[in-house]
Amino acid sequence: MKIKLHDKYFTPFVSAKEIDVALDKMAAKMADDLGDEIPVFIGVLNGSFMMVSDFVKKYPKPCEVSFVKLASYEGVESTEDIQHLIGLSEDVSGRTVVILEDIIDTGNTLESIYDIFGGKGTKDLRIATLFHKPEAYRKDLKIDYIGIEIPNKFIVGYGLDYNGLGRDLPEVYQIKNTQHMTNIVLFGKPGAGKGTQAEFLKTKYNLVHISTGDVFRFNMKNDTELGKLAKSFIHEGQLVPDSVTIDMLQAEVEKNTDANGFIFDGFPRTAAQAKALDVFLESKNMELSGTVALEANDEVLIERLLERGKVSGRADDQDETKIRNRFDEYNEKTAPLIDFYTTQEKFHSVNGIGSIADITGRLSAVIDLLNVKA
Numbered sequence: 001m002k003i004k005l006h007d008k009y010f011t012p013f014v015s016a017k018e019i020d021v022a023l024d025k026m027a028a029k030m031a032d033d034l035g036d037e038i039p040v041f042i043g044v045l046n047g048s049f050m051m052v053s054d055f056v057k058k059y060p061k062p063c064e065v066s067f068v069k070l071a072s073y074e075g076v077e078s079t080e081d082i083q084h085l086i087g088l089s090e091d092v093s094g095r096t097v098v099i100l101e102d103i104i105d106t107g108n109t110l111e112s113i114y115d116i117f118g119g120k121g122t123k124d125l126r127i128a129t130l131f132h133k134p135e136a137y138r139k140d141l142k143i144d145y146i147g148i149e150i151p152n153k154f155i156v157g158y159g160l161d162y163n164g165l166g167r168d169l170p171e172v173y174q175i176k177n178t179q180h181m182t183n184i185v186l187f188g189k190p191g192a193g194k195g196t197q198a199e200f201l202k203t204k205y206n207l208v209h210i211s212t213g214d215v216f217r218f219n220m221k222n223d224t225e226l227g228k229l230a231k232s233f234i235h236e237g238q239l240v241p242d243s244v245t246i247d248m249l250q251a252e253v254e255k256n257t258d259a260n261g262f263i264f265d266g267f268p269r270t271a272a273q274a275k276a277l278d279v280f281l282e283s284k285n286m287e288l289s290g291t292v293a294l295e296a297n298d299e300v301l302i303e304r305l306l307e308r309g310k311v312s313g314r315a316d317d318q319d320e321t322k323i324r325n326r327f328d329e330y331n332e333k334t335a336p337l338i339d340f341y342t343t344q345e346k347f348h349s350v351n352g353i354g355s356i357a358d359i360t361g362r363l364s365a366v367i368d369l370l371n372v373k374a
């Protein structure tokens with residue numbers, strides 16, 4: 001589950017179990033390397049407190065444990081960043097010292113600590129870290145023991161914090177860098193008014209409107225391969241196969257990568273499409289803000305569609321059997337998505353009966369609320 005710390009969201013990244021396994025391995029390897037030496041483990045606060053606590057419990061031989069903290073001198077009028085250690089009371093001369101870090105990224109902190117210990121006459125000075133970011137590391141210092149290598153992402157948990165929060169978490173989370181977009185799915189049976197409302201909403205919120213039905217119709221009109229493929233399904237009031245529709249939707253999103261957000265109208269219509277949409281958006285650092293269903297009863301919708309069919313000439317709007325078939329498709333394949341999005345706390349519905357302006361007002365109220373929460 002995603003968590004929120006201050007203003008940012010984080011998603012699970014390294015489990016408590018994976019941490020445990022990594023520490024087991026490090027402890028075993030180190031014990032092997034150090035033989036009968038009794039090491040002095042030096043944890044670097046604040047971040048390392050959890051790691052040190054768990055690590056020393058796993059270390060199978062006698063050891064000493066101490067903590068240091070790196071601090072800049074205060075009140076010194078110097079532009080140089082002079083750092084010193086707080087907390088080291090032990091005499092470490094002639095001893096085997098292992099610096100225990102929770103994470104090493106650029107290596108700046110590590111280098112300062114290593115330099116300070118370098119002047120203390122240790123017999124052997126080693127470095128161990130639970131997490132290491134090879135892409136961020138800028139130093140030549142050899143790191144003797146690495147638990148888990150991670151990409152250059154901001155992480156919290158297991159001692160690591162974001163502005164003070166998150167140190168207490170037993171597992172590690174990574175920051176979720178989703179873009180600030182308004183991405184809305186408009187649900188509703190054929191005739192519910194999705195297309196009409198999308199036209200108003202796209203102007204009001206400066207969004208790109210993607211109607212999969214419109215894209216199919218455009219392709220049919222231009223007799224493209226995609227159009228030929230979709231034609232038979234659409235004319236019978238059946239859904240076009242998922243693989244075709246999903247690829248097409250993704251291509252439409254890719255064409256508008258600098259958009260403020262999207263209104264998805266008529267997509268997703270199946271569970272497979274909904275899952276594919278989540279995966280695809282995540283790969284783009286995007287996510288759905290929410291989904292809104294326009295509710296109206298079947299008899300009202302049939303009347304509306306038959307009227308529309310007279311004007312638009314859409315074959316699938318002129319035949320009541322085909323219309324009912326589209327409703328059946330909706331009930332069978334699309335309605336289950338209500339549960340899917342309710343679980344994600346992303347499902348909303350509004351009354352789709354009334355004047356166009358009233359319905360736009362109802363939809364806007366939902367979207368405004370989603371934008372406030374984002």
Ligand code: AMP
Nearest residue numbers: 212213233234238239240245266267269
């Ligand atoms: P619409 O204009 O949204 O009512 O769509 C018209 C027709 O296009 C539908 O009845 C389907 O045959 C096809 N279609 C539109 N969107 C999808 C979708 N997401 N999945 C499968 N078929 C779709």
